[in-house]
Amino acid sequence: MSSTHHTRLSVIRGDITEQRVDAIVNAANSSLLGGGGVDGAVHRKGGEAILEECRRLRAAHYGGGLPTGRAVATTAGLLPARWVIHTVGPVYSASEDRSALLASCFTESLGVAHELGAESVAFPAISTGVFRWPMDDAARIAAEAIHGSEVRVPEVRLVLFDDRALAAFRRAFGTT
Ligand code: AR6
Numbered sequence: 001m002s003s004t005h006h007t008r009l010s011v012i013r014g015d016i017t018e019q020r021v022d023a024i025v026n027a028a029n030s031s032l033l034g035g036g037g038v039d040g041a042v043h044r045k046g047g048e049a050i051l052e053e054c055r056r057l058r059a060a061h062y063g064g065g066l067p068t069g070r071a072v073a074t075t076a077g078l079l080p081a082r083w084v085i086h087t088v089g090p091v092y093s094a095s096e097d098r099s100a101l102l103a104s105c106f107t108e109s110l111g112v113a114h115e116l117g118a119e120s121v122a123f124p125a126i127s128t129g130v131f132r133w134p135m136d137d138a139a140r141i142a143a144e145a146i147h148g149s150e151v152r153v154p155e156v157r158l159v160l161f162d163d164r165a166l167a168a169f170r171r172a173f174g175t176t
Helices: 037-046 048-060 099-116 135-148 163-173
Strands: 002-004 007-013 023-028 071-075 083-088 120-123 155-160
Touching (some): 023 037, 048 071, 071 099, 083 099, 155 163
Antiparallel strands (some): 071 083
């Protein structure tokens, strides 16, 4: 645990769907209608209420889907969190630099968390699964985005699914 700009920051190994925080971040896709990885687990464990609200958001505001790098909140349904903040990471590309979009997922999600009045928010390693972003690079981008953010959420938790991801994020955030 380290303190930066009055934010308590922790980097842990765990399952994002089990975090008892105000808001968890979902590594979603533009459709907001579910998928595999984190997204699959969030909808499976959170129940129908999340999908229903995602459908309503699609119909009302995001007919073309939620753009990459943006974030939007719904209920957390049956999960221990109060809200799920859905964000759409970029698919990794070796030929095009999409790191600003990945950084945007973190800053936009923190902005949404702040607007909700969330006092704690947990992030997974956005884009490092199905979207194939190299772990060390994703960890560096996450650390820069969170440290550089103007928005202060009192507690920020990075939740990594395996030891390799945990090690990469601990290095990038300078935590032990
Ligand atoms: N808790 C924490 N981390 C997890 C969990 C979990 N329950 N499950 C997987 N991870 P991914 P992406 C890790 O694929 O790359 C979906 O189909 C995983 O090991 O969930 O942003 C969406 O619908 C990896 O390190 O997200 C999109 O279409 C990281 O979380 C697409 O995948 C992210 O893996 C998004 O791909």
